[in-house]
Amino acid sequence: MSTHTHDPATVTVLGLGPMGRALAGAFLAAGLATTVWNRTPGRDADLLARGAHAAATAREAVAASALTVVCVVNYDASDAILREDDVTAALKGRTVVNLSADTPARARDTAAWAERHGIRYLDGAIMTPAPSIGTPDAVFLHSGPREVYDEHRPVLAALGGTHTHLGENPSRAAVYDIALLDVFWTAMAGYAHALAVARAEGVSGRELAPFAQGIAAILPPLFEEFAGDADDGTYSGAINPITSAASTMTHVVHASEAHGIDATLMRAIEGQARRVIALGHGDDGFIRVTDLLSRR
Numbered sequence: 001m002s003t004h005t006h007d008p009a010t011v012t013v014l015g016l017g018p019m020g021r022a023l024a025g026a027f028l029a030a031g032l033a034t035t036v037w038n039r040t041p042g043r044d045a046d047l048l049a050r051g052a053h054a055a056a057t058a059r060e061a062v063a064a065s066a067l068t069v070v071c072v073v074n075y076d077a078s079d080a081i082l083r084e085d086d087v088t089a090a091l092k093g094r095t096v097v098n099l100s101a102d103t104p105a106r107a108r109d110t111a112a113w114a115e116r117h118g119i120r121y122l123d124g125a126i127m128t129p130a131p132s133i134g135t136p137d138a139v140f141l142h143s144g145p146r147e148v149y150d151e152h153r154p155v156l157a158a159l160g161g162t163h164t165h166l167g168e169n170p171s172r173a174a175v176y177d178i179a180l181l182d183v184f185w186t187a188m189a190g191y192a193h194a195l196a197v198a199r200a201e202g203v204s205g206r207e208l209a210p211f212a213q214g215i216a217a218i219l220p221p222l223f224e225e226f227a228g229d230a231d232d233g234t235y236s237g238a239i240n241p242i243t244s245a246a247s248t249m250t251h252v253v254h255a256s257e258a259h260g261i262d263a264t265l266m267r268a269i270e271g272q273a274r275r276v277i278a279l280g281h282g283d284d285g286f287i288r289v290t291d292l293l294s295r296r
């Protein structure tokens, strides 16, 4: 059975956490007939008031639409829903877009499962918070068969923002997701730590914040420059050699530990920089650490 036999203006959302509710809300706002289901009942009151159809079971939910978007905590959760025999059978010939987050390996495994069961499958990632959904700020990444993406692109467009198809390899979206989460959470961990160190020295978060934003603003051009360095193996430290960078890291460790603040994270980063120096690359820039980690 081809999805062409289903009404393209229908969509099902499985998973009604903050993100699933935002996705379903955007589909409703775009006028799509939207069916919703969640493991724990009662999370759909607002959506039902806005015209969503409540399915009693996941099987009923997926049978209602050509396209099912699943957005739950991880792939253990999406497996628990999609791999129930009756749900899998009902999905045959239909499309699943899995916008739950997990690893590239889980994305590959789920794509293989879908292929075995005649389910058309796109793996996706959402790179912006729930309130961005339905607005121009939302960012979605997709990977999997191009023709499946092209077919469902008009419905996915109801979610707003930018949608990028990263290629046919189903794990590409998850690879980007993991790498970008890596950037985000290490930055957040650095900021949480910085707020604690500043507080210990009598500087409030609000006092520090404008200057922290200044640090964030210098990052975009550095990301681009360092990406080129990492790809090409050109680690010029002419402006800031890693010996100098490591010294500033040591200051952060000392200032933190003087206040009894855990400096494990900065100790780890400093340790990586010192290993690069010990390998004879002290004149290189900090991003030489990428080679240390990937042992290219």
Ligand code: NDP
Pocket: 014, 015, 016, 017, 018, 019, 020, 021, 038, 039, 040, 041, 043, 071, 072, 073, 074, 076, 077, 078, 080, 081, 099, 100, 101, 102, 126, 127, 128, 129, 130, 131
């Ligand atoms: P959560 O990550 O907390 O996911 C909650 C959803 O997962 C609920 O629907 C919950 O059902 C379901 N769930 C958990 N375990 C199971 C299970 N074993 N079986 C079935 N369903 C299960 O909340 P979000 O909605 O915020 O996130 C959903 C996905 O979106 C995640 O992968 C997250 O990383 C991603 N994301 C979220 C963003 C955000 O701003 N919130 C931003 C970008 C990505 P129940 O209600 O029954 O517990």
